Amino acid sequence: MTLSAVEVNKLKQAPATEGVLPAVLSRWSPRSFSSREVSAADLRKVFEAARWAASAYNEQPWRFLVGRQGSPTYKKIFSTLIGFNQSWAGSAPVLILGVAGTKFTHNGTANGWGVYDLGASASYLTLQAAALGILTHQMAGFDQEIARKAFEIPADYAFGSVIALGYQGEPTALENEQLIAMETQPRERKALNEFVLSGWGEAADLG
Numbered sequence: 516m517t518l519s520a521v522e523v524n525k526l527k528q529a530p531a532t533e534g535v536l537p538a539v540l541s542r543w544s545p546r547s548f549s550s551r552e553v554s555a556a557d558l559r560k561v562f563e564a565a566r567w568a569a570s571a572y573n574e575q576p577w578r579f580l581v582g583r584q585g586s587p588t589y590k591k592i593f594s595t596l597i598g599f600n601q602s603w604a605g606s607a608p609v610l611i612l613g614v615a616g617t618k619f620t621h622n623g624t625a626n627g628w629g630v631y632d633l634g635a636s637a638s639y640l641t642l643q644a645a646a647l648g649i650l651t652h653q654m655a656g657f658d659q660e661i662a663r664k665a666f667e668i669p670a671d672y673a674f675g676s677v678i679a680l681g682y683q684g685e686p687t688a689l690e691n692e693q694l695i696a697m698e699t700q701p702r703e704r705k706a707l708n709e710f711v712l713s714g715w716g717e718a719a720d721l722g
């Protein structure tokens with residue numbers, strides 16, 4: 516028996532850890548989105564959060580192309596997605612394509628942190644969305660060259676992810692067993708001692 520959207524959302528929550536921001540615990544990446552629209556005010560809040568991420572030299576190299584379902588921008592972003600992502604992402608009311616400048620504005624030299632900073636900004640976006648009860652699903656599975664041509668993105672901008680954004684939908688709406696199975700799987704993470712180190716291969720003692 517397939518779980519309901521409410522049951523899945525409960526299953527996907529990270530275990531409550533005192534002092535960790537609630538949005539960090541509640542964010543997860545759905546593939547089923549409901550038809551509920553995201554208000555312009557909430558979309559604005561999500562980008563306002565993205566705006567305040569830190570960046571090298573305060574370059575703020577991120578640019579987000581945003582399209583609502585049915586718009587030419589949405590259609591263009593959707594057309595760049597690989598088949599697997601097209602099989603589910605079309606239910607999202609909003610699609611966003613994140614790109615980052617690879618040169619510093621102040622002196623024209625290479626900015627090796629552009630995509631890093633875009634990722635930070637995208638994380639703020641996803642967390643702000645989660646705080647508003649809106650879920651996001653990032654995708655690397657899209658064709659960068661199609662995207663570059665479709666939007667005439669300059670050569671000195673590099674690609675981050677496509678982000679599907681909206682409210683969670685019912686898992687059964689996915690109408691595909693593999694997708695439903697993925698939607699209802701618990702989330703997994705490495706233990707802290709696998710990536711918080713005091714030396715290479717040596718777990719840090721966090722007490």
Ligand SMILES: Cc1cc2nc3c(=O)[nH]c(=O)nc-3n(C[C@H](O)[C@H](O)[C@H](O)COP(=O)(O)O)c2cc1C
Nearest residue numbers: 542543544545600652653654655656657675676702
């Ligand atoms: C940069 C990036 C690229 C991703 N690419 C895809 C993708 O192309 N298709 C997809 O279904 N999920 C994609 N994901 C989603 C990840 O699989 C997902 O975030 C991960 O399994 C952790 O699950 P959670 O976000 O629910 O915690 C991507 C996530 C990130 C951050």
